[in-house]
Amino acid sequence: MPSQPQLTGWGLPTVPQNAPMPQSAGPPRKFYTLQRVNGNGGNGKGDGIGGPHKHTLEESDKVKKNSVDRWLIKQEKDKRKEQGGDSSKKSYHKKATGNALATVKSHCKDDSLKLFGSCFCPFVQRAWISLEFKKIPYQYIEVDPYKKPQSLIEINPRGLVPALRHGPTWSTYESTVIMEYLEDLNTGPALLPPDAQTRATCRLWSDHINRHIIPGFYRLLQAQDTNDQVNHATELRNEIGKLVDAADPEGPFFLGRSMGFVDVQMAPWVLRLRRVLGPYRGWPEPEEGTRWATWVDAIEQHPSVKSTTSDDALYLDSYERYAENRPNTSQLANAVNSGRGLP
Structure with missing residues (x-):
């Protein structure tokens, strides 16, 4: 795990990160065509002249199919390796903890x-x-x-x-x-309030989370250049600040005393700010006594959040791929790298 800088308040990461080295294009690729031939002639003409090809058409097709299958399996293995299959690298977990x-x-x-x-x-x-x-x-x-x-x-x-x-x-x-x-479904307690205007407000701020906070989280996590990390940390802090300013002043949740739709929309990234951005990018803990700290604590302690949260190591391991910005980490990572919206 990389060493972390000393931070206070909304401090920004200062630990230098090595930018990825450019990769060479590699040798030119060769392409071949396959010709379906019969084995009763040297050139598949059926003229009775013996040749090295001794398969029937059916056997020949089977050999080719097996070759294609082997190639596809190799491609899938190579892809998994790019996504973190290298045993020396941490990869995403496949079972909750x-x-x-x-x-x-x-x-x-x-x-x-x-x-x-x-x-x-x-x-x-x-x-x-x-x-x-x-x-x-x-x-x-x-x-x-x-x-x-x-x-x-x-x-x-x-x-x-x-x-x-x-x-x-x-x-x-x-x-x-x-x-x-x-x-x-109107089953169980509601996450959206009953009046139309407040429901619309919740949807508006949910859209803010999806358009600005989530992409900002991944831009910071995937950035390899130190200056980019500082810029993305500032942007993410500002977008979170807008959300906190729009929340009920007393809280502890977005609309007040009870958890609601916006809280659930934001909750997974609140958890990952501490468990992922903290270790990998030096994201600071909330300043004690602030509205943000009150909200974070309320989300972290809610039974529905706790019951769906794994141990910290699962997130640390699963997000190493993003922190190193490995190729083909996910469709989301590719979208962030190319400047597109969420897939």
């Missing part, structure tokens, strides 16, 4: 409502917190979104989590859409 693991075990039985998720994913945690908060019966199914199992593709053709199946055929995906759907 701590409180989250206990919650997984208590929701492993078949249910008509199924949440397909990955233990390290913050977008999954949004939907998961909502289910726990509302105490809606559900089944949690852990999937590896990098392998994109067919059960996940059937729900979300893009193979991303979270994904929700409710009933034998109906499904949806995207964390905010899932949260809205769970609200519309």
Whole structure:
């Protein structure tokens, strides 16, 4: 783990980071074509002249198919290595730990409502917190979104989590859409307030989180240049500051005494500021006595958040790929690197 600078208040990271070395283009690639030939002639002409090709057409096709299969397997192994499969590197976890693991075990039985998720994913945690908060019966199914199992593709053709199946055929995906759907079920306590104007305000600030805070989090985490890290830390601090200024002055949550929609939208990144940006980029702890510190503590201590949170090591390991900005870490990481919005 890299050494950390001394920080106070909203201090910014000063630890120098090594920028990635440019990679050479490598040798020119060769391309070949395959010709389907019969084995009864030297050139597949069937003229009776013996040649080295002794396969029937069916055998020849089988050999070619096996060659293609081997090539595809090699490509998949190389891709996994790029994503952190190197044994000397930390990679994403495929099984929850701590409180989250206990919650997984208590929701492993078949249910008509199924949440397909990955233990390290913050977008999954949004939907998961909502289910726990509302105490809606559900089944949690852990999937590896990098392998994109067919059960996940059937729900979300893009193979991303979270994904929700409710009933034998109906499904949806995207964390905010899932949260809205769970609200519309009118089961359990509400996360959105009853009046239309305050609901609209909640949606507006949820949009702020998705458009500005989340991309800012990943820009800072993925930045390798020290100056870029300082700039991105300042931008992220300012965007969080806007959200805190819009919150109820007394709190402890965004709208006041009870956790609501905006709190759940923000909660996974509140957790990861301390568990990921702290170790990797020197993100400071909230200043004691501030409105921000009160909010962070309320989110961290809420039972629905605690029950869906793994041990710190899971996040530290799973986000090393982002902190090193490894190639093909995720669609989100690629989008941030190219300056696009969230995928």
